[in-house]
Amino acid sequence: MNISIFGLGYVGCVSLGCLAQNGHTVIGVDVNQNKVDLINRGKPTIIEKDIDKIIAEQHQKGSIMATTVAAEAVEKTDISIIAVGTPSTPQGHLNLKYIFNVAENIGKAMRHKDGMHIVALRSTVLPGTCDQVATIIADASGKKRNEGFAIVDNPEFLREGSAVQDYFNPPLTLIGSDNNAAAEKVAKLYKALPGELIITDLKVAEIMKYVNNTFHALKISFANEVGNVCSELGIDSHEVMDIFCKDKQLNISNYYFKPGFAYGGSCLPKDLNGFQTLAHDLYVKTPVVDGIGLTxxxxxxxxxxxxxxxxxxxxxxxxxxxxxxxxxxxxxxxxxxxxxxxxxxxxxxxxxxxxxxxxxxxxxxxxxxxxxxxxxxxxxxxxxxxxxxxxxxxxxxxxxxxxxxxxxxxxxxxxxxxxxxxxxxxxxxxxxxxxxxxxxxxxxxxxxxxxxxxx
Ligand SMILES: NC(=O)c1ccc[n+]([C@@H]2O[C@H](COP(=O)([O-])OP(=O)(O)OC[C@H]3O[C@@H](n4cnc5c(N)ncnc54)[C@H](O)[C@@H]3O)[C@@H](O)[C@H]2O)c1
The missing domain is CATH 3.40.50.720 (NAD(P)-binding Rossmann-like Domain)
Structure with a gap:
């Protein structure tokens, strides 16, 4: 398939190279001329294991190129992937100016293009963002959603440092959309990849990265609080957490992961209190654990x-x-x-x-x-x-x-x-x-x- 990728940072550069390696023809778009020049010389825009080799090979084959001109990229492709940054504002809100700017550029470019164009949001965005992006594209292009264009959310799960390895081995491929044909077309981009394909509602897909990353941060902080208490007692925290992770029935499992009512009974409240009191008596601060009872x-x-x-x-x-x-x-x-x-x-x-x-x-x-x-x-x-x-x-x-x-x-x-x-x-x-x-x-x-x- 012919694909354009907007944003040639970590996600965009890795996607550009890996999609091309899987047989697609990919045009990268970035406002940064330097990054565009790098790709057009067969060099990656980031330092990441294996990406230099992939970009060089795909450049050699003529499967990738880059430009600063959105219209050129949209004109020549069927799917545009948005992978620009979504940083936090100083108040902690999501700064969507790059996303909205790209949406407008894609919309304007679509004015002169016939047929259905699919826009896939790869950036991490809050629920409702795809609908906002669709409105901007509709206004800029003069086309109707699900007639002239369709939007899907397709969050990226890679981690810097192992980005290429993660791209080719995703835990799952997630696509949210209100347009099944568009979702299935985007799914074909990843048909060579392992992992379950999940097609779901837009908002479910949009919130997933936040739920995942919040949980990952919780895991780290929980392990650190346990570690801090253990080390005060001279207990090897790594041995404790290694044993903790061996319980695949209640600890590392889907058990207890169903939203619903509060916990109770004779054990959880009592033992949570016991752990909190232990930490308190050791002068170890455990705000994550302390928050559990409040929740x-x-x-x-x-x-x-x-x-x-x-x-x-x-x-x-x-x-x-x-x-x-x-x-x-x-x-x-x-x-x-x-x-x-x-x-x-x-x-x-x-x-x-x-x-x-x-x-x-x-x-x-x-x-x-x-x-x-x-x-x-x-x-x-x-x-x-x-x-x-x-x-x-x-x-x-x-x-x-x-x-x-x-x-x-x-x-x-x-x-x-x-x-x-x-x-x-x-x-x-x-x-x-x-x-x-x-x-x-x-x-x-x-x-x-x-x-x-x-x-
Ligand atoms: N970095 C990661 O490990 C990672 C993993 C998963 C998801 N994500 C998400 O993916 C998104 C991109 O992250 P990143 O780390 O690749 O960002 P990045 O900052 O490395 O790259 C963003 C790129 O977008 C370009 N850009 C900005 N405005 C543009 C425009 N109007 N047109 C074209 N290009 C434009 C910038 O010049 C830059 O090269 C974010 O939402 C991030 O949260 C990142």
């Missing part, structure tokens, strides 16, 4: 806020324990939610087949007695009765029996789901997920409100 409180608060959108309604809780299949109520976030709502005078019933009050003993009993002493008056033994008598159903645990019963709930009842019990419910207008779909809650209001469990 959990915010999640409980969020749940309360969502339910409070339905004042004076009969609330029915499906599950009260901290997870399905147990009667452990200790530090169950649902207990905190019920407690907060009861304090506001809410009318609450609860169904949880695992809870038998006469069987509760020890710290489990002490915990619930101190939080909801009259729990027996709220418990309903028959799930059908609870569903029938409630206006709002709150799903707190992922019990199999809840799935089928919720599929047949009347539209006049609202379902508030903390566990994503059944994806089939997501399209229903009476359904609210705690952090998927629409929650309608004012997200600016969590911490400041006086009504929250946080205060």
């Amino acid at each position: 959990n409180e915010i999640q409980i608060d969020r749940a309360v806020k969502i339910i409070q959108q339905f004042p004076n309604k009969k609330l029915g809780f499906l599950g009260l324990s901290f997870k399905a299949g147990t009667d452990d109520l200790r530090n169950s976030p649902a207990v905190r939610v019920v407690e907060a709502l009861l304090g506001k005078g809410a009318d609450i019933s609860i169904y949880d087949k695992n809870i038998n009050l006469t069987m509760l003993t020890g710290t489990n009993k002490d915990y619930i007695d101190s939080r909801i002493p009259h729990l027996s008056k709220l418990l309903v033994a028959d799930i059908k009765q609870l569903v029938m008598e409630s206006d709002v159903l709150i799903v707190n645990t992922n019990e199999a029996e809840f799935k089928s019963i919720l599929e047949n709930v009347n539209d006049d009842k609202t379902i508030i789901d903390f566990v994503r019990i059944n994806d089939d419910l997501l399209e229903q207008s009476n359904y609210i997920g705690i952090n998927w779909g629409t929650t309608n809650i004012d997200s600016n209001n969590y911490v400041s409100s006086e009504d929250t469990v946080l205060n």
